[in-house]
Amino acid sequence: MVKVKSxxxxxxxxxxxxxxxxxxxxxxxxxxxxNWAALxxxxxxxxxxxxxxxxxxxxxxxxxxxxxxxLMAAVVFIISCMPIPVPFAGTCSHPCGTxxxxxxxxxxxxxxxxxxALVIQALFLVHGGLSTLGADIVSMGVMGSFTGxxxxxxxxxxxVNMAAAAFMAGLFADWATYFMTSVELAxxxxxxxxxxxxxxxxxxxxxPTQLPLGILEGAMTAGMVMLLYKKRPDLLIKMRVxxxxxxxxxxxxxxxxxxxxxxxxxxxxxxxxGVDEAVIEKIAKEQGRETKDTLINMEQGDLPLFIFLVAGxxxxxxxxxxxxxLIVEKGPPRCRxxxxxxxxxxxxxxxx
Amino acid sequence: xxxxEYYASDHRLSRIDARLKLLVALIxxxxxxxxxxxxxxxxxxxxxxxxxxxxKVPWRLxxxxxxxxxxxxxxxxxxxVFFSGHDxxxxxxxxxxxxxxYREGLEGGIVIGSRIMAAISLMAVLVYxxxxxxxxxxxxxxxxxxxxxxxxxxxYRYIFVLFEEAMVIYQAQKNRLGYANxxxxxxxxxxxxxxxxLKAFEQSQTLSTAMVQRxxxxxxxxxxxRPLRFSEIFLSCLVVTAMGILxxx
Numbered sequence: 001m002v003k004v005k006s007x008x009x010x011x012x013x014x015x016x017x018x019x020x021x022x023x024x025x026x027x028x029x030x031x032x033x034x035n036w037a038a039l040x041x042x043x044x045x046x047x048x049x050x051x052x053x054x055x056x057x058x059x060x061x062x063x064x065x066x067x068x069x070x071l072m073a074a075v076v077f078i079i080s081c082m083p084i085p086v087p088f089a090g091t092c093s094h095p096c097g098t099x100x101x102x103x104x105x106x107x108x109x110x111x112x113x114x115x116x117a118l119v120i121q122a123l124f125l126v127h128g129g130l131s132t133l134g135a136d137i138v139s140m141g142v143m144g145s146f147t148g149x150x151x152x153x154x155x156x157x158x159x160v161n162m163a164a165a166a167f168m169a170g171l172f173a174d175w176a177t178y179f180m181t182s183v184e185l186a187x188x189x190x191x192x193x194x195x196x197x198x199x200x201x202x203x204x205x206x207x208p209t210q211l212p213l214g215i216l217e218g219a220m221t222a223g224m225v226m227l228l229y230k231k232r233p234d235l236l237i238k239m240r241v242x243x244x245x246x247x248x249x250x251x252x253x254x255x256x257x258x259x260x261x262x263x264x265x266x267x268x269x270x271x272x273x274g275v276d277e278a279v280i281e282k283i284a285k286e287q288g289r290e291t292k293d294t295l296i297n298m299e300q301g302d303l304p305l306f307i308f309l310v311a312g313x314x315x316x317x318x319x320x321x322x323x324x325x326l327i328v329e330k331g332p333p334r335c336r337x338x339x340x341x342x343x344x345x346x347x348x349x350x351x352x
Numbered sequence: 353x354x355x356x357e358y359y360a361s362d363h364r365l366s367r368i369d370a371r372l373k374l375l376v377a378l379i380x381x382x383x384x385x386x387x388x389x390x391x392x393x394x395x396x397x398x399x400x401x402x403x404x405x406x407x408k409v410p411w412r413l414x415x416x417x418x419x420x421x422x423x424x425x426x427x428x429x430x431x432x433v434f435f436s437g438h439d440x441x442x443x444x445x446x447x448x449x450x451x452x453x454y455r456e457g458l459e460g461g462i463v464i465g466s467r468i469m470a471a472i473s474l475m476a477v478l479v480y481x482x483x484x485x486x487x488x489x490x491x492x493x494x495x496x497x498x499x500x501x502x503x504x505x506x507x508y509r510y511i512f513v514l515f516e517e518a519m520v521i522y523q524a525q526k527n528r529l530g531y532a533n534x535x536x537x538x539x540x541x542x543x544x545x546x547x548x549x550l551k552a553f554e555q556s557q558t559l560s561t562a563m564v565q566r567x568x569x570x571x572x573x574x575x576x577x578r579p580l581r582f583s584e585i586f587l588s589c590l591v592v593t594a595m596g597i598l599x600x601x
Contacts, residue, residue, distance in 0.1 A: 028420075028421055028424045028468055028472070029421070029468065029471040029472045029475055030384065030385065030464075030467040030468040030469070030470060030471025030472060031424070031428065031464065031467070031468055032385070033385055033386070033467075034382060034385035034386035037385055052497055052499050052500060055499055055503075056499050059499075059570055060570060063560050063563075063564055063568065063569075063570055064556050064557055064559075064560035064561075066499070066502060066503065066506070066570070067506055067555075067556040067559045067560045067563070068552065068553065068556035068560075069503055069506075070502065070503045070504075070505070070506020070507045070509075070510065070556075071506060071507070071510050071514070071552035071553075071555055071556045071559075072549075072552055073503055073504075073506070073507035074506070074507045074508075074510040074511045074513075074514050074552065075514060075545075075548045075549055075552050077507060077511055078511065078514055078515055078518055078548065079545050079548070082518075082541075097545075100545070100549070104549070112500060112503060113503070115500070116500065116503045116504050116507045117507065119504060120504065120507060120508055120511065122475070123475070123479050123484075123487070124357050124479070126417050126418075126420055126421060126472060126476075127420075129471060129472070129475060130378075130381065130475060131381055131385055131471055189428060189431070189432065189460075189464055190436070191432075191436065191456075191460045192456070193435075193436045193437070197435075198435065198436070201431070201435055202431075205431075216538055219538050219539075219542060220538065220541055220542045220545055221542075222542070223538075223539060223541075223542020223543060223545070223546060224542055224545050224546035224549060225546075226546075227542070227543060227546030227547070227550075228546060228549065228550065231546075231550060232550060232553070235550075235553050
C-alpha cells in the first residue's frame, strides 16, 4: 500500500513538473554516472555495429538505400519531436517513431537510424545527450525497434490483419521503450538505495502519459503502414515488409471475383426477374390475358445499329454546323484578356 | 519544433579546430560524469555558462536550451529527496499522504542535478562554437564509422526539408478540421507521419539519382581537415591538465 501511495505521489509530481511535450523518453545529458553510461554504450554497441554492417551491405546493392536511411532518420527525428495530445493525462507527449522504422527497414538498421536522430536531438534540441546516448539507443533503438519488428512479424506470421499487427507493434514498441527507460533511470539515479522500489516508482510516474500514448502510437503506426500499403505497396515490397506474393494474391482474388461476378451475372439475373414479369404478368395470366409480342422488336435484325448510325450522323452534322458557337466563342476567358508584360507579371492574365 | 542552433562565429573558441574542441569536451565530460562531489561540476557549469554568455547567445535560445534540463533537475531532486535515504530532514502532508524528505536523498539529488547542469552547459559550449559539418569532420577523425556520419549528414540536411513538408500538410489538415476532435487528430497524425515517409522515399530516390549523376558510388567523399596548429594543441593540453588537477582535488 505504501508503494502504491508513494508511486501515486511520484506520478503526481512528475505529471506536474515534467514538461510533457519535451522528450520524456530521452535520458538527459549527465543524468547517468560514468559507469552506467559506459555500460549502456557497451550494450548498444553490438546492435549498432550489426546495423551498420547491414546498412553497408544493402547500400552496396542499392545506391539509394543510404540516402533513404538518412531521410528515415530525419522522419524519426520529426515524429519524435511532434507533440500529440494524450487523453486522460490532459497533456501532450510525443511518439517514439522507432516501431515504424523497425518495421520498415528492419530492427538493426533502425538502431542506426535512432542513433542518428538521437545525436542531432542531443546537439540541437537538448533531448538526451552524448553521455546518455548509449542508454537512449538501448531504450529507443534496441527495445523499441526490436519489439516493434518482432511483434509485427509474429502477428503477420499467424495471419493477423496488417493494420492490427502494425497497431500492436507500435503499442508494444512504445511501452517497451518506457519500460527500458525506467530500468535505466532507476539504475542510474538510485545511488545506495534499492533498485526495485525506485524502478516501480519511476515506472508508475510514466504511466499517466505513456499508457495512453502507447495506444496512440499504435494507432499512428497502423495508420502509417496502411497508408503505405494503399498508396505505395511497391515500397513495402522493396523494404521486405510484405512479399510480392501477398499483393499478387490480393490482386488475383480481386480479378477472380470480378470475373466470377461478371460471368455469373446473366445466369443469376435470369433467376431474379423484374416486377413486370414477377407481379404484373402473373396477375395478367391469372385474369386470362396472355402476353403478346412487341410491335417493334428491337432485338431482331440490325435495327438498333441502324438507329445508332442515323443518330450519329445527325449529331455529327449538328456539331459541325454549330462548331464556332460551341467551341470558339464559348471558349475560356483568357481569349478576351490582355496579357501583361514584364518579368514579374509574365504569364498572368489581367481581368481573369 | 525548433532547432536551438546558433554559431558564435566571432568568438575566439570558434577559431580553434573542431577536433580538439570535441576531444577536450569529451574528456571533461568523462571527468564530470565520474566525479562524486559537487565542486568540480559546479566549476565546469559556471565556466561553461560564462563562455556561453561571452558568445552572445540570444537570451531566448539560452533559456529554451536550459529550461528543460532545469525541470529535469527539479524532478530528479524531488524524487531523490522524498524517496531515497533514511535520515529524515522534515516531513509534511499533501493530499492525505505523508511525505518525508531525507538528507541522503537531498545530497544525492544535488550531485545529480549539478552533474546534469555541468554536462548540458559543456555540450552547449561545444555546439555554439562549432558548426555541424565541422563537428561531423571531427567525429570522422575520432574514427566514428563513416557510414554513420553519412546518415547524420543526410538526416541533418533533410530535417528542414521534411519539416517544411510536414508543416504544409499539417496546415492543410488543420484548415480541413483534421484536428477538430481526438479521433480526427490521431487519424490526421497517422496520415501526416505516413506522408512524411512517402516523401522521404521519393526524396531519397531523387537524391540518389542526382548524386549518381555526379559520380556517387556509394560513399560520400571524406572531409579534408587542415593541419593542427601548435598553439591549439598546447592550449587544449593546458585545459585538460588543469581540469584533471581540479578533478583530482
